[in-house]
Amino acid sequence: KNRNRKKGNFPPSPPKLPIIGNLHQLGKLPHKSLWHLSQLYGPIISLNLGGIQTIIISSADAARGFLKTHDLQTCSRPQTESARKLTHDFHDIAFSPYGDYWREVRKVCVLELFSLKRLKSYQPIIEHEMNSLIESISESASCGDVVDLTEKSMAFTAAIIFRIAFGKKVCKGDGFHEVVNEAEALLGSYSAYELFPNLVGKAIEWFSGYQKRLNKVYNELNSLFQEVIDEHLCVGRDHEAKEDDIIDVLLGLGEKQDQSASSNLSITHDHIKGILLNIFLGGLDTSSITIVWAMAELAKKPKLMKKAQQEIRSHMKNNRGNITDKEIEQCQYLKMIVKETLRLHPPAPLLLPRQVMSHFEMEGFDFYPKMMVQINAWAIARDPKCWKDPEEFIPERFAGSCIDFRGQHFELLPFGAGRRICPAINLGIKNVEVALANLLYHFDWKLPEGMKEEDLDMEESLGFSLTIYKKLPLKLVPLPYIT
Numbered sequence: 092k093n094r095n096r097k098k099g100n101f102p103p104s105p106p107k108l109p110i111i112g113n114l115h116q117l118g119k120l121p122h123k124s125l126w127h128l129s130q131l132y133g134p135i136i137s138l139n140l141g142g143i144q145t146i147i148i149s150s151a152d153a154a155r156g157f158l159k160t161h162d163l164q165t166c167s168r169p170q171t172e173s174a175r176k177l178t179h180d181f182h183d184i185a186f187s188p189y190g191d192y193w194r195e196v197r198k199v200c201v202l203e204l205f206s207l208k209r210l211k212s213y214q215p216i217i218e219h220e221m222n223s224l225i226e227s228i229s230e231s232a233s234c235g236d237v238v239d240l241t242e243k244s245m246a247f248t249a250a251i252i253f254r255i256a257f258g259k260k261v262c263k264g265d266g267f268h269e270v271v272n273e274a275e276a277l278l279g280s281y282s283a284y285e286l287f288p289n290l291v292g293k294a295i296e297w298f299s300g301y302q303k304r305l306n307k308v309y310n311e312l313n314s315l316f317q318e319v320i321d322e323h324l325c326v327g328r329d330h331e332a333k334e335d336d337i338i339d340v341l342l343g344l345g346e347k348q349d350q351s352a353s354s355n356l357s358i359t360h361d362h363i364k365g366i367l368l369n370i371f372l373g374g375l376d377t378s379s380i381t382i383v384w385a386m387a388e389l390a391k392k393p394k395l396m397k398k399a400q401q402e403i404r405s406h407m408k409n410n411r412g413n414i415t416d417k418e419i420e421q422c423q424y425l426k427m428i429v430k431e432t433l434r435l436h437p438p439a440p441l442l443l444p445r446q447v448m449s450h451f452e453m454e455g456f457d458f459y460p461k462m463m464v465q466i467n468a469w470a471i472a473r474d475p476k477c478w479k480d481p482e483e484f485i486p487e488r489f490a491g492s493c494i495d496f497r498g499q500h501f502e503l504l505p506f507g508a509g510r511r512i513c514p515a516i517n518l519g520i521k522n523v524e525v526a527l528a529n530l531l532y533h534f535d536w537k538l539p540e541g542m543k544e545e546d547l548d549m550e551e552s553l554g555f556s557l558t559i560y561k562k563l564p565l566k567l568v569p570l571p572y573i574t
C-alpha cells in the first residue's frame with residue numbers, strides 16, 4: 092500500500108481485487124483483453140498487476156506522447172530477475188535499462204550487425220535458404236500434396252537467423268528451439284515475488300520451482316552459446332561462409348577494443364551471449380509469423396492473391412529464377428500486403444515493456460519512475476479513428492499513403508518507435524518480402540480439398556509470452572506456376 096501511495100492524478104483504472112489487483116483481467120490473450128478495457132476506460136489506463144503499476148496505451152496520440160514527446164523519460168526496461176539472469180546481468184540490448192551501456196551496445200548493433208552493408212553480406216544466405224524452401228515445396232507441388240506453410244516458414248527464417256548468428260544451421264531436434272522458447276516464456280513474465288513482493292510471493296516462487304526453471308534455462312543457453320563461441324575461437328575453424336557471422340563480428344570487435352582504450356564498450360563473452368539471445372528471441376519467429384498471416388489473408392481473399400501474383404510475374408517476365416531485390420523493389424502491391432499484414436497481425440502486439448525513469452505529466456495524468464508501460468500496437472491498429480474498416484484486410488488502403496512502420500506514424504507500430512525501436516527492421520522485412528514474393532511467384536495456391544475460404548481459421552494464440560501466432564498451422568496446396 093505504501094509503495095503505491097504517490098500523490099498525483101493517475102489514469103483511470105478498472106476495479107481491482109485485493110492483492111492481485113487487475114491480474115485476473117488479462118485473460119489468455121492480454122492484447123485483446125486490454126483492448127476491451129481501453130474501450131471502457133480510455134486510451135490511457137492504469138492497472139495493478141499484483142504490485143506492479145502498469146500503464147496501458149491504446150491510441151496513436153497517447154503512443155506519440157510516450158514514444159516521441161516523453162521517449163527519454165520512458166525508454167528504460169523493467170529489470171526483472173529472469174532478464175538479469177538470462178542476459179548475464181543485462182549484457183544485452185533488448186532488456187538492458189536505458190543508460191550509457193545501452194547506447195553503446197545499440198550503436199554496435201545498428202552499425203555493425205544490422206547495417207545495410209551487413210544486410211548485403213547476408214544476401215547469399217537468404218537466397219540459399221529461399222532456394223531450399225522453393226525446392227521442398229516443389230516436391231509437394233508435383234504430387235499435389237498439402238504443404239504446412241507454418242512449418243516451412245519457421246524452418247526458413249530459423250535457418251537464416253542461425254546461419255547469420257552462428258554461421259551454421261541448428262536442427263529442430265537439437266533442443267535449441269525449446270530452450271529459446273522457454274527463455275521467452277520466462278522473459279515475458281514476472282516471478283511470483285516480483286508480483287507479490289512479500290513472504291507469500293517468496294513462498295509461491297519457491298513452491299513453483301521458478302528459480303530451478305530459470306537456472307536450468309540459463310545453464311543450457313550458456314553452455315550452448317559457449318560451445319559455439321569456442322568453435323569460432325578454434326584456430327583453423329572450417330569457415331564455410333565467405334562472410335563473417337555475428338559471432339565473428341562481435342569477437343572481432345572485442346579484439347579491436349582490447350587494443351584501443353578509447354572505446355567505452357569492451358565486448359566480452361557475456362555480451363555476445365546476451366546479444367545472441369536477443370537475436371534469437373527477436374528473429375526466430377517474428378518474420379515467419381508475418382509470412383504465415385500474409386499467406387492466410389491472401390488464401391482467404393483469392394482476388395488479392397491473384398493481383399499480387401500478376402504484379403510479381405509481370406516484373407519477372409519470363410525469367411524462371413528467383414526474384415531479386417530489384418524486382419521486389421518494384422512490387423508496390425506486395426509491400427502494401429506486408430504493411431497490412433503487420434497492421435492486423437503485429438507479431439509482438441504489446442511491443443516490449445518499457446519503464447518510466449522520471450516523473451512527467453501528460454494529458455493531465457502523472458507518471459512516476461518504475462511504472463511499467465505497455466503500448467498496445469494491436470489495439471491502435473484497430474482504432475476506427477485512424478483506420479477505415481479496421482478489421483478488414485485491405486492492402487489498397489496504403490496506396491498513395493505515406494504511412495509506414497518505421498516509427499514515424501504512431502497508428503502503425505509493429506516495430507515500436509523511439510529510441511527502443513527494433514534495430515533489425517530491414518532484415519525482418521527482407522525475410523518476409525523475399526519469402527512472400529517467391530511463394531507467390533513460383534506457385535498458385537489453393538485450399539485443401541473441401542475447404543472454403545470462410546472455413547480458414549484466423550484465431551490467434553499466445554506464443555511463449557511476447558509474440559502471437561496463427562493458432563492452427565496454415566495448410567495450403569501449391570500448384571507449380573507454368574510460364
Ligand code: HEM
Pocket residue numbers: 184185186197252369370371373374375377378381437438439442443444504505506507508510511512513514515516518519520523
Ligand atoms: C517482422 C520482424 C520483426 C518484428 C515485427 C519485430 C518487432 C520488434 C518490436 C515490437 C520490438 C520492441 C520495440 C520497442 O520496445 O518499442 C523489437 C525490438 C528488438 N528487435 Fe525486433 N522485430 C522483428 C525482427 C527482428 C529481428 C530479425 C531481429 C534480430 C535478428 C530483431 C531484434 C530486436 C532487438 C535486439 C530488439 C531490442 C531493441 C532495444 O531494446 O533497443 N528483431 N522488435
